[in-house]
Amino acid sequence: MLNAATAAVATATACVLTVSAYFMIRSLRKGGCSGCRNCEGCRRR
């Protein structure tokens, strides 16, 4: 049986990993952008 603390920490960890995965996928979709501002990807209008 999970205690409340474990459930809370597991939820928080899952949130962190989800956000991390979101930014990783976003970066991969930009062609592995490292944010160097050297190409069209970082163009700011």
Add this chain to the structure above:
Amino acid sequence: MIRAALAGNPNCGKTTLFNKLTGSSQRVGNWPGVTIDRKEGRIKGADAILVDLPGIYSLSPYSPEEIVSRDFLLDESPDVIVNIVDATNMERNLYLTSQILDVGIPTVVALNMMDAVRKDGGEIDTVKLSSALGCRVVGMSALKGEGIEELIAAITEAAASGKVPEPLRLSEAAEASASRISEVLRGKVPDGQIRWYSVKALERDPLALERTGDLEGEILHIVEEMEREMDDDSDSVVASDRYSAVSRAAASSTGKRGASKGRTTSDRIDRIVTDRWLGLPIFAGVMFLVYYISISTIGSWGTDWMNDVFFGEWIIPGMRAWLEGASVDPVLTAFIVDGLIAGFGAVIGFLPQMLVLFVLLVILEDCGYMARIAFVMDRVFRRFGLSGKSFIPVLIGTGCGVPGIMASRTIESERDRRITAMTTTFIPCSAKLPVIALIAGALFGGSALVALASYLVGIAAILMSGIILKKWKSLAGAPSEFIMELPAYHMPGAVTVFRSTLEKTWAFVRKAGTFILLACGLVWFLSTFSWNMVLVEDVNTSMLADMGRALSWMFVPLGWGGDWQFTVGTLTGLLAKENVVGTFGVLFGFSEVSEAGEEIWTMVAAMLTPIAGFSFLLFNLLCAPCFAAIGAMRRELGTWKATGAAVLYQCGLAYAVSLIVFQIGSLAIYGTFGVWTAVSLAVAALLVYLVVSNDPFRMSARRSGEVAC
């Protein structure tokens, strides 16, 4: 809304001006080729959009940048052209201006670097220059923010008036011929661009002639008549006329004292740092100093503190105590502390070293020294079948391989471009620096020589590949021409250094928080459970150990295949190179940090001899880059087949170099000789043969007079 185009020579401060005008923070590099594609931004305080075009020397269609810029000016007809001119090299820059004035669009000349002209004791009368060019000229300094308001006002005024400048006058004969061509073209091209098409057709510009359709024969007849009359090629006549016109314009504005007086401080420094013999040793000395400061001294003090105190005493024990105190499940606690934090911390621990390194590299770039390196390296690269133009992607690749590979796009010769895209990642990118720092710290007492050697090996691998790959029929050919204007040295701007360092550092942290964090979580999971999902007591019985062992036999001849952890580190490094260190953080443990705070280092030192460690480092530096860089290679090489061949070549070369270093190094240091020593000697002999054997394509090109070396 006004639409303005920013055009100018490479490295004349265009992107700096773009950032000043738009409040943007586009990447600024103190070498040519930083602006590969055009960028757009809104001008602060004006109802105008500014388009930053790639740096060009002329509007001839010889390079991809020139084609991008002229297509934009002709096809999208902006309301105003802002032509940025480097005041310290005015005549050369005005050559482009002379072509822009032909396009038939209102133009404002932004005379940049006026502060440098004044510092050298020169002076330029912008009113007289304005009168000579027939358009508004604004003196300014993009770096210091001088004249920005005046320039914005001039752009708005030029767009509102719509006044098209008068083109500079060519010689009588050229003007007469251009006028005849104009009559032929009337009604066939837009009226506003008729002057441009006439002069370009007179120069036999292929793309301009292409647009004249069936009139080409009639136009060429006029061109040939002029060539007979002038006894010279038409493009030479027009170029000479343009230079005469810009010389007159420049002379009218600079008076007797000129734009600068005689030999400048930059010239005096360049006599030493670009010297044929001193250039390379000075470069090696500068880079050694950079790594000595960042890896061995100041940076390493910061890294020690991060490992010993920040993670070793505060974060890891603190988090563990807090989770245990809250009765959180021990497996979840281990996942967070030994997996996520240990892996993330192992990489972030190197942040102080990276920070110092970034600051130093940004200073070297901003003051103008890095541009000299490209010039010095051109001489070296040319001997090996490549040109200095291939070194610009390598310089960019020291930050990240992805833009480095993309920068190869600016190389005109397709063969050079392909070779450069295939070899750029041999130079250590910032992601590989933690691996270098780890091996240097664990096995070589933190010596800066390890980092210097890594860079020299990277450059040597690029040069060697240049020679070897040029012997393949599909990649053979003479090196591209490389023309580069060296910017005047100046004190690095504090804001530029701060901003660039911050961007690089943030990119490093962001990668650690995404790719590395997730990969470390996965590594922890695979190293904690067996195939039937049972927690393992001994990591050697985990899934990860089995996976590592399935491949580690391949690396036994390289000296580091005995322990599966190094194979796993190499594989996870394909996701992002920092993962090599992050993986060790998980596998070797960060939580029970030793007194010296070097748990990972101690473990690595216990498992590898220095020569095996160096072999491991070289393999990871030279083998296939991360997936993002492989994707960039695919975009530049065009096909997966070519990309696969490139990755295979990289891995093959990495294996050969590591094998030679480990086997021959072991023979020299420990006197061990075995079958693999003999194999490594044979591989070394094969590599030497591939390098020194005759290049059949170069010889045949010479015979047919195609190569002018």
